[in-house]
Amino acid sequence: MISALEVKNLSVRYKEGNIALKHIDLTVIPGEYLGIIGPNGGGKSTFFKAILGLIPHQDKKVFFFGKPLEQVRALVGYVPQFAKIDKSYPISCKEVIQTGLLKKSLNPFHKRSKEEDVFIDTILDKVDLSKLKNRQIENLSGGEFQRLLIARALVRKPKLLLLDEPTASVDPASKDKIFTLLDTLNKEGMTIILISHDLMAISSSVKNLACISEHLIYHGEPTLNEKIVTEMYGCPVDLIAHGVPHRVLPAHGEHS
Amino acid sequence: MIDAILSYHFMQNALLATLLSSIICGIIGTIIVEKKLVMMGGGIAHTAYGGVGLGYLLGFNPIFGAIGFSTVAALGIGYTNRTGKKNSDITTALFWSLGMASGVLFTSLMPSYPPDMNSYLFGNILSVTDSLLIMMAILTAIIFAFIAVFYHDWNSYLFDNEYATISGMNTKFLEYLLSILIALSVVTLIRVAGIILIIALISAPAATAALMSQKLKNRMILATLIGVIECFLGLTASYTLNIASGASIVIIAVSVHFLAKSIQLLKAYWNVKNKDVR
Secondary structure, three states, X not given: OOOOEEEEEEEEEOOOOXXXXXEEEEEEOOOOEEEEEOOOOXXXXXXXXXXXXXXXXXXXXXXEOOEXXXXXXXXXXXXXXXXXXOOOOOOEHHHHHHHOOOOOOOOOOOOOOHHHHHHHHHHHHHOOOHHHOOOEHHHOOHHHHHHHHHHHHHOOXXXXXXEEOOOOOOOHHHHHHHHHHHHHHHHOOOEEEEEOOOHHXXXXXXXXXXXXXXXXXXXXXXXXXXXXXXXHHOOOOXXXXXXXXXXXXXXXXXXX | XXXXXXXXXXXXXXXXXXXXXXXXXXXXXXXXXXXXXXXXXXXXXXXXXXXHHHHHHHOOOHHHHHHHHHHHHHHHHHHHHXXXXXXXXXXXXXXXXXXXXXXXXXXXXXXXXXXXXHHHHHOOHHHOOHHHHHHHHHHHHHHHHHHHHOHHHHHHHHHOHHHHHHOOOOHXXXXXXXXXXXXXXXXXXXXXHOOOOXXXXXXXXXXXXXXXXXXXXXXXXXXXXXXXHHHHHHHHHHHHHOOOHHHHHHHXXXXXXXXXXXXXXXXXXXXXXXXXXX
């Protein structure tokens, strides 16, 4: 079977010479729902940026569906951290999704077709934003903006969706909505990889977990033991079951 | 004023120059304001001074010198922006100072009496010649064409550069093209507002338009219209009161912006107050 993502021996160094990622080997099979966790500064976002070609790395051994990214861009959807996007930019929800439709390196005289318009409406409906399609992004809540960015990625009909901290800075209700949406997409056959620093938020949703802190510490079912989590965070950690299967907490004195 | 426009060729040229400048301010100004590249624009404008000085020293049209110097500065600052954001303000400041210093050096090296550089530093729209007007028209057409043809690419790039890159868009080309377009805009506006005042003329109408519209295209159109009115008022003030044209245009543009901003703040205050009462 061709892997949705295959990373072989990926190492990344920052410009200053510090090592960000060391010898990462990761294979994600189609249909997997993988959560990547790790401490702040552990290289999670750098991992995404490296495999997506935003950060140069020496090892050109990253394959999406058996091919380099350049050949299969349309199959890979990406949802960035919404906090990094300037929400004051004058653009409506519909226009944001339209930017996801631009497929060529340059798109002179681009005009939306009627089919694309209908598809945009379908996608907005899917993420529960159809009523807000003409709203400017600066008037959206954090959760709505996050779902809009997911919609922009979905408009290219990807088979693999990469999400960088999709539930950071959103309220609990929006968090639930986002996880329900991702769960539906995964059940429809989409491979999903999401990054989070919030173990509790993702461990009950994803099928598998990967732990990255400079190197890949763990990849498997979301039933972590204390040794793995302690190695990942670099400090002693207690794991507490909250009555939900596979739910774990790095808690060492921080929970009450 | 109307009589003067109908009677004098230099006034007709000045009026056409204000129209062309307003289109530049509307389009490139809006992008500069949205992309927060105002200081980059300032750096490019001041570097152009070196080119003007070199033109005088070597005896060619100073505007061509300005094009060369501002393009090099634009590409240099654009490269730093792309490769390491942390250093871009340093690079901008260095080009800024280097351009001004070179301009002073080149003119001081002239064997004859140094030329009056005031019209380049502070603008003199009444001195726009036919050939300069043609050049301004060509540059404006180039800038307009590049923005209009790739409008959706610009919109995507300006909104989320990182996503556009991942999608396969040639953002490197767009970034350098934008730098060059800013350089060409600066050159087009040199005679209108002058090297020192250009940045206010580029950003003020766009910033005012940003207070009135939430759509990029509408902001560009509004900023152009605001620019036309402000330039015309500045030109009228300059002609009737016999004062410097660049300064009067910039003072009007900045005053209009502050007035619009004050009205917006008062409106917001009024709305909050009314809400509290209810």
